[in-house]
Amino acid sequence: xxxxxxxxxxxxxxxxxxxxxxxxxxxxxxxxxxxxxxxxxxxxxxxxxxxxxxxxxxxxxxxxxxxxxxxxxxxxxxxxxxxxxxxxxxxxxxxxxxxxxxxxxxxxxxxxxxxxxxxxxxxxxxxxxxxxxxxxxxxxxxxxxxxxxxxxxxxxxxxxxxxxxxxxxxxxxxxxxxxxxxxxxxxxxxxxxxxxxxxxxxxxxxxxxxxxxxxxxxxxxxxxxxxxxxx
Amino acid sequence: xxxxxxxxxxxxxxxxxxxxxxxxxxxxxxxxxxxxxxxxxxxxxxxxxxxxxxxxxxxxxxxxxxxxxxxxxxxxxxxxxxxxxxxxxxxxxxxxxxxxxxxxxxxxxxxxxxxxxxxxxxxxxxxxxxxxxxxxxxxxxxxxxxxxxxxxxxxxxxxxxxxxxxxxxxxxxxxxxxxxxxxxxxxxxxxxxxxxxxxxxxxxxxxxxxxxxxxxxxxxxxxxxxxxxxxxxxxxxxxxxxxxxxxxxxxx
Amino acid sequence: xxxxxxxxxxxxxxxxxxxxxxxxxxxxxxxxxxxxxxxxxxxxxxxxxxxxxxxxxxxxxxxxxxxxxx
Numbered sequence: 376x377x378x379x380x381x382x383x384x385x386x387x388x389x390x391x392x393x394x395x396x397x398x399x400x401x402x403x404x405x406x407x408x409x410x411x412x413x414x415x416x417x418x419x420x421x422x423x424x425x426x427x428x429x430x431x432x433x434x435x436x437x438x439x440x441x442x443x444x445x446x447x448x449x450x451x452x453x454x455x456x457x458x459x460x461x462x463x464x465x466x467x468x469x470x471x472x473x474x475x476x477x478x479x480x481x482x483x484x485x486x487x488x489x490x491x492x493x494x495x496x497x498x499x500x501x502x503x504x505x506x507x508x509x510x511x512x513x514x515x516x517x518x519x520x521x522x523x524x525x526x527x528x529x530x531x532x533x534x535x536x537x538x539x540x541x542x543x544x545x546x547x548x549x550x551x552x553x554x555x556x557x558x559x560x561x562x563x564x565x566x567x568x569x570x571x572x573x574x575x576x577x578x579x580x581x582x583x584x585x586x587x588x589x590x591x592x593x594x595x596x597x598x599x600x601x602x603x604x605x606x
Numbered sequence: 607x608x609x610x611x612x613x614x615x616x617x618x619x620x621x622x623x624x625x626x627x628x629x630x631x632x633x634x635x636x637x638x639x640x641x642x643x644x645x646x647x648x649x650x651x652x653x654x655x656x657x658x659x660x661x662x663x664x665x666x667x668x669x670x671x672x673x674x675x676x677x678x679x680x681x682x683x684x685x686x687x688x689x690x691x692x693x694x695x696x697x698x699x700x701x702x703x704x705x706x707x708x709x710x711x712x713x714x715x716x717x718x719x720x721x722x723x724x725x726x727x728x729x730x731x732x733x734x735x736x737x738x739x740x741x742x743x744x745x746x747x748x749x750x751x752x753x754x755x756x757x758x759x760x761x762x763x764x765x766x767x768x769x770x771x772x773x774x775x776x777x778x779x780x781x782x783x784x785x786x787x788x789x790x791x792x793x794x795x796x797x798x799x800x801x802x803x804x805x806x807x808x809x810x811x812x813x814x815x816x817x818x819x820x821x822x823x824x825x826x827x828x829x830x831x832x833x834x835x836x837x838x839x840x841x842x843x844x845x846x847x848x849x850x851x852x853x854x855x856x857x858x
Numbered sequence: 859x860x861x862x863x864x865x866x867x868x869x870x871x872x873x874x875x876x877x878x879x880x881x882x883x884x885x886x887x888x889x890x891x892x893x894x895x896x897x898x899x900x901x902x903x904x905x906x907x908x909x910x911x912x913x914x915x916x917x918x919x920x921x922x923x924x925x926x927x928x
Contacts, residue, residue: 531775532772535755535768535771535772536755536758536768538759538761538764538768539755539758539759539760540758542758545751545754545755545758548747548750548751548754549751549754549755549772551744551747551751552744552747552748552751552776552779552780552783553775553779555740555744555783555786555787556779556782556783556785556786559786559787559789559790560786560789563789563790577789595771595775598771599768599771602692602764602767602768602771603764603768605764605767636890651865652865656869661869661870661871662868662869662870662871662875663868663869663871663874663875665868665871665875666874666875666878666879669878669879669882670878673882708889708892709889712885712886712888712889715885716881716882716885716886719878719881720878720881720882723874723875723877723878723881724874724878726874727871727874825886825890828890829889829890829893832890832893832894833892833893835893835897836893836894836896836897836900839897839900839901839904840896840900843900843904843907848904849904849908851901852901852904852905852908853905855901856905
């Protein structure tokens with residue numbers, strides 16, 4: 376209460392980002408969970424399918440993408456959980472700064488803490504399944520656009536379920552229709568790169584979708600929160 | 607409410623009036639649905655000749671295609687009603703949106719099941735990852751998500767608004783899914799099967815199809831009236847008009 | 859009789875056509891019966907609630923020593 380002037384948008388956003396990253400850092404054990412999950416799932420595939428090189432090569436891109444998606448879904452549930460519990464999300468909606476921007480910062484923090492480690496580990500996982508090195512850039516680039524898309528879309532859905540009893544299954548059911556196009560284009564890029572075809576077109580589609588979503592999703596997220604927390 | 611909406615619409619939107627009007631509409635809509643359904647199915651199953659390529663198996667079309675159209679039509683109704691519910695917070699729009707969801711899900715399930723039963727003799731497989739089928743499956747998941755989200759809330763009206771929001775997101779999503787699956791099929795050169803290869807249908811086959819389609823529209827109207835009436839009784843449980851109905855229907 | 863048999867066999871596709879129709883009618887019949895059942899349950903619960911409420915108010919209004927005679 377020392378200064379009555381509301382903080383500028385930039386400082387508020389920076390503070391929000393710093394706060395969320397700091398909170399994530401204090402719980403850094405949790406950060407390893409999605410990565411560990413992705414490793415476990417990927418390791419199980421060769422055991423289930425046999426160590427046939429050609430088969431593994433063929434499925435590598437798809438398996439890594441789906442695994443990363445599931446690992447993100449696992450972490451999605453917790454995106455706003457603690458903020459709903461301590462009521463800071465309601466505070467956020469009342470803040471003088473536009474809530475969409477602050478929510479965007481929260482989504483960014485969530486992406487940095489869950490998706491970025493997964494992107495780093497993804498080439499290793501793909502290598503375990505013998506994905507050709509030529510397809511690696513396509514995989515990483517596809518993930519660079521696909522994971523923020525999933526974070527943004529997922530944030531809207533998590534906001535919608537904010538007023539309910541936690542149910543991860545419902546979230547998965549709601550996210551599935553939204554992530555079908557993302558998976559198709561991301562996997563399409565990797566498959567095209569693997570076959571030596573031009574793979575920039577699907578990446579460009581993903582990038583276009585990402586730009587559209589990065590503008591719209593925080594607004595939708597704020598609207599969804601207003602509905603779900605309104606009582 | 608703004609002033610440009612006519613007065614009778616305000617009146618219709620009040621739950622007791624809607625309850626009465628829907629109760630009056632329902633038997634007529636149901637009767638028309640049954641009559642048209644009987645005519646259309648007689649025309650389709652008995653009068654229409656067998657298809658020169660598909661034999662009699664094509665007769666599944668008379669329920670498959672109307673159901674597919676209804677699954678999309680009802681989703682559109684749900685989206686529009688949900689939009690109205692979010693903008694004007696109209697209780698009736700919430701009821702219409704949420705009570706449409708199970709009917710739409712039922713038609714989507716029929717579409718998938720009958721399509722699969724049709725596909726087995728025609729393509730030799732129950733399922734193929736063709737754009738139309740995949741979009742329909744995604745539509746089913748959207749319906750289930752809307753229903754699930756609606757029931758996840760303790761407060762029914764809040765649940766209706768959240769689920770309406772999800773329905774609107776789905777309206778944007780379905781064309782994107784369709785487009786991406788079409789793209790995906792061109793990439794994989796997979797089993798793209800064209801069911802509706804014969805674009806010009808004989809009139810003998812077309813008129814039963816259109817009559818059954820009309821019948822399903824009337825069926826939807828009847829079912830929606832029944833569901834909305836019931837839901838209004840639940841929502842307005844404490845009000846006087848509901849109490850009168852409860853007393854009137856008390857069997858000694 | 860043979861024409862009925864022919865009709866039911868659907869040119870050999872009866873095993874696919876009729877289950878599709880059966881499913882269509884089964885799902886729609888279930889859909890049209892559901893609201894009626896729910897309506898009965900809602901009204902029964904409402905009447906029970908009203909009866910409890912009425913009993914409570916009568917008990918509160920009357921002194922317990924004088925039971926009202928019909």
